Amino acid sequence: MTTAREIRLKSRPSGMCSHDNFELATVELRDPGPGEVQVQNLWMTVDPYMRGRMNDAQSYSAPFALGKVMDGGAIGQVVASNDPGFKTGDLVQSGFGWREGFTAPAKAVQKLDPRGLPPQAFLGAAGMPGLTAYVGLLKIAALKDGDVVFVSGGAGAVGSMVCQIAKAKGHKVIASAGGPEKVAFLKDIGVDHVIDYKAETDLAAAVLAGAPDGIDVYFDNVGGPHLEAALATARLFARFAICGMISIYNATEPPPGPRNLAQLIGKNIRMEGFIVSHHFDMMPAFLDDLAGWVREGKVTWKETVFEGIEKAPDAFLGLFKGENLGKMLVKLA
Numbered sequence: 001m002t003t004a005r006e007i008r009l010k011s012r013p014s015g016m017c018s019h020d021n022f023e024l025a026t027v028e029l030r031d032p033g034p035g036e037v038q039v040q041n042l043w044m045t046v047d048p049y050m051r052g053r054m055n056d057a058q059s060y061s062a063p064f065a066l067g068k069v070m071d072g073g074a075i076g077q078v079v080a081s082n083d084p085g086f087k088t089g090d091l092v093q094s095g096f097g098w099r100e101g102f103t104a105p106a107k108a109v110q111k112l113d114p115r116g117l118p119p120q121a122f123l124g125a126a127g128m129p130g131l132t133a134y135v136g137l138l139k140i141a142a143l144k145d146g147d148v149v150f151v152s153g154g155a156g157a158v159g160s161m162v163c164q165i166a167k168a169k170g171h172k173v174i175a176s177a178g179g180p181e182k183v184a185f186l187k188d189i190g191v192d193h194v195i196d197y198k199a200e201t202d203l204a205a206a207v208l209a210g211a212p213d214g215i216d217v218y219f220d221n222v223g224g225p226h227l228e229a230a231l232a233t234a235r236l237f238a239r240f241a242i243c244g245m246i247s248i249y250n251a252t253e254p255p256p257g258p259r260n261l262a263q264l265i266g267k268n269i270r271m272e273g274f275i276v277s278h279h280f281d282m283m284p285a286f287l288d289d290l291a292g293w294v295r296e297g298k299v300t301w302k303e304t305v306f307e308g309i310e311k312a313p314d315a316f317l318g319l320f321k322g323e324n325l326g327k328m329l330v331k332l333a
């Protein structure tokens with residue numbers, strides 16, 4: 001490769017992000033120097049957390065720099081190597097997403113063993129989102145026998161893995177998602193009670209329709225009214241894994257709720273937030289369990305794919321409009 005196209009952060013959004021915040025640029029790629037590799041990206045991921053990185057605000061991950069390429073997870077193939085550890089054709093994982101290719105020190109990329117899975121699965125079900133579901137359910141919510149699990153954002157990358165891991169472990173699962181296609185998918189993967197939240201006026205009643213005695217675990221991907229409904233329907237000693245609150249990522253004002261937070265006290269609820277990067281030590285155990293569940297037909301996944309680097313902003317913006325079923329991905333080659 002001699003040139004590569006990339007997406008840069010052109011301006012910081014105020015409220016809902018838009019195409020105006022991104023620009024497409026073409027850069028020259030230098031040949032790899034000693035200890036370097038050149039990689040052609042095959043797939044890149046867009047994830048909700050990147051919205052936070054578009055703000056100029058201190059958070060758990062650094063803000064994207066204005067006028068610079070946005071980075072993120074990617075799977076690529078080595079096209080030239082000047083490092084003895086890599087050869088042309090090697091599949092690699094990197095944090096150099098939002099670009100078609102790059103030249104970088106070999107130590108900045110990791111060789112990918114696809115374990116018989118499609119390589120892009122390592123950006124979704126077998127990657128960060130899958131691990132997030134595993135950590136949130138098993139470690140943060142400390143799932144135990146007999147728990148009734150409620151998950152919001154159930155048809156997304158993380159949520160669909162939460163549903164299936166909980167089902168694989170024998171739990172009753174209530175999941176919410178927006179629209180009939182997502183509802184049908186969730187029923188198809190064995191979710192016991194599915195809520196189309198866009199068609200509901202009383203979310204707590206909708207949860208109780210599937211779990212008349214209440215819920216023991218809430219996996220939050222959405223925040224807002226979903227969190228209030230979970231608090232309202234929680235049983236004694238419920239555990240809440242607070243994973244994400246996508247409903248407020250584009251808000252210009254702090255959210256007003258949850259208004260019923262006092263439920264935590266009387267119900268002895270434990271609510272705990274987490275960031276998956278603090279739990280990467282669980283990746284080997286997760287991949288072993290995942291391999292078993294895939295073999296037994298207990299876990300599957302969907303992808304929504306946009307093609308071409310120029311479509312990466314469409315894919316990203318689509319996350320906030322519910323355009324993805326399963327993992328949102330961009331295919332680059």
Ligand SMILES: NC(=O)c1ccc[n+]([C@@H]2O[C@H](COP(=O)([O-])OP(=O)(O)OC[C@H]3O[C@@H](n4cnc5c(N)ncnc54)[C@H](OP(=O)(O)O)[C@@H]3O)[C@@H](O)[C@H]2O)c1
Nearest residue numbers: 048156157158177178221243244245246247274275276322
């Ligand atoms: N804590 C961590 O370490 C960690 C790691 C990964 C992800 N996360 C969080 O987990 C959540 C899910 O991430 P993901 O990668 O799996 O994304 P995703 O669920 O695959 O995609 C986002 C989905 O969010 C839903 N959504 C968008 N705006 C919404 C709104 N205003 N209200 C309700 N639902 C809305 C849409 O589904 P519908 O059509 O159903 O509305 C959309 O498809 C996000 O909050 C993300 O930030 C946290």
